[in-house]
Amino acid sequence: DTAVSQTPKYLVTQMGNDKSIKCEQNLGHDTMYWYKQDSKKFLKIMFSYNNKELIINETVPNRFSPKSPDKAHLNLHINSLELGDSAVYFCASRDLDHGYTFGSGTRLTVV
């Protein structure tokens, strides 16, 4: 009964590969987010979707493309992975009354 679930939890891949991270929330929230946490623990927003519509698109390379097939899912596809993409990626969802709920993260390591 995990509220916000991300898969995979760990992802190790070579430079140049394309990979996807999936996120699903069963809270009925309208808004979902992707955050990136670097090695110094700094959390920075990447994207936000509200009911399948892109709301926030921070300065993120075009190699990152979010996709929201429905309001319960927000996936993140990354093309041509680079060493600097190594980080922990967090999915979150939000509704107006209950604030933000974060997933447990996907640790991406590019080698």
Add this chain to the structure above:
Amino acid sequence: GESVGLHLPTLSVQEGDNSIINCAYSNSASDYFIWYKQESGKGPQFIIDIRSNMDKRQGQRVTVLLNKTVKHLSLQIAATQPGDSAVYFCAENMKAAGNKLTFGGGTRVLVKP
């Protein structure tokens, strides 16, 4: 520009003592502020929030203080316990920016038995 400033220091606290974590922010247009706790291998977990029209809010063993004059936010943890060891983040929410949540840099709290 917008920023929530909290360089990542480490706060060592004796079990049973009170902890105070500080945060400075720069965007006076934020509508509310949130404190999160992040344990190793987990995502940020909500602790307490405070709206911009308030200056104090209390929860269970935690109190958040907001000083808009100097743009300062603090989290007080009473009777700190070993389970409180984690990294703590302050964050500001901007409804006008599509409910964009901007995080500070985090403070690591280590509770000594």
